[in-house]
């Protein structure tokens with residue numbers, strides 16, 4: 095029951111495929127690598143000025159990000175060895191989860207994209223991006239990863255309507271009301287007809303202005319990728335903003351927004367007015383570390399687990415694929431490679447696998 099390869103239909107972004115396995119159990123705090131895109135803006139060499147600037151940059155991002163509420167940016171060195179970078183932790187992580195996620199990212203990045211002057215790498219809890227090209231304070235539309243749950247939702251048209259409302263509100267809040275440019279929200283379940291609660295999250299990198307943040311989110315929400323249609327959960331990971339939605343809670347802390355379904359049919363609610371918004375805490379619980387630790391420990395049962403990630407990354411002509419898949423899938427992947435070899439930009443489509451298709455540890459190509 096492997097999902098077959100599917101191409102992303104975006105006009106200017108080529109597609110790269112990745113197989114992705116998610117389970118509904120276990121700790122978000124240990125979830126790992128989601129994907130990376132190796133830049134094509136040149137290579138550096140060992141012991142070069144660029145290499146030492148990169149080290150300085152990574153050190154700065156690593157030490158500063160968790161200190162500054164989960165975001166920092168830096169520029170190091172002089173042209174032509176100047177390097178720009180940013181790091182972002184998901185808004186519901188505490189400083190220690192943030193720091194350890196970035197520690198991992200900083201270790202992984204040079205291995206996943208050896209000697210690339212630019213790299214962007216996404217984890218469940220953080221994002222690391224560096225480049226010799228200035229990308230700060232602009233909306234990055236070229237680096238995106240799509241992931242979705244292969245399971246279908248029962249009433250897609252209803253789901254889509256609710257999702258539009260929910261994600262629109264979350265995006266507004268993240269852009270205009272949150273100092274972290276981060277918001278979560280839930281569209282509460284309805285009984286008439288029965289429908290699950292939908293949980294959503296959106297975040298921007300804080301080098302953007304508020305209006306750029308909203309614009310970035312609109313760019314990936316309106317419309318959502320067609321590949322997401324009918325799926326019960328999905329995410330877009332971008333260089334400047336990202337979102338995710340599921341029908342189970344996947345973030346820590348109370349939802350920033352709690353909306354009541356505007357589509358409830360039977361016992362006629364008084365009006366079909368816009369959804370009720372109950373801001374449930376300005377920025378979530380972001381100050382009390384003890385609370386956060388407890389919050390991590392308790393709701394893990396319902397949490398989401400990344401069991402393993404299998405990805406092929408087509409970098410120039412040297413795809414190195416480490417895939418513990420069966421033969422069929424390797425063939426499929428190989429054929430995808432030839433389609434995608436000259437990709438100028440990578441886009442990843444990922445699918446969540448049912449548990450019985452549990453895969454071994456995956457590796458990213460280089």
Ligand SMILES: *[C@@H]1O[C@H](CO)[C@@H](O)[C@H](O)[C@H]1NC(C)=O
Pocket residue numbers: 140141
């Ligand atoms: C880089 O520098 C180290 C220490 O100075 C040296 O041992 C190594 O040979 C150098 N590598 C290259 C490729 O120049």
Ligand SMILES: *[C@@H]1O[C@H](CO)[C@@H](O)[C@H](O)[C@H]1NC(C)=O
Pocket residue numbers: 153154155157158
């Ligand atoms: C970030 O860390 C570096 C040291 O790695 C330090 O020099 C710099 O001042 C820090 N940035 C901020 C904003 O504190």
Ligand SMILES: *[C@@H]1O[C@H](CO)[C@@H](O)[C@H](O)[C@H]1NC(C)=O
Pocket residue numbers: 270271373
């Ligand atoms: C959220 O931000 C908008 C736009 O700045 C503002 O009009 C609104 O009052 C804010 N809402 C809250 C609850 O702060």
Ligand SMILES: *[C@@H]1O[C@H](CO)[C@@H](O)[C@H](O)[C@H]1NC(C)=O
Pocket residue numbers: 282283288289290291
């Ligand atoms: C609906 O949500 C309530 C809490 O908000 C929960 O107790 C109930 O189990 C949910 N029902 C369904 C069908 O998901």
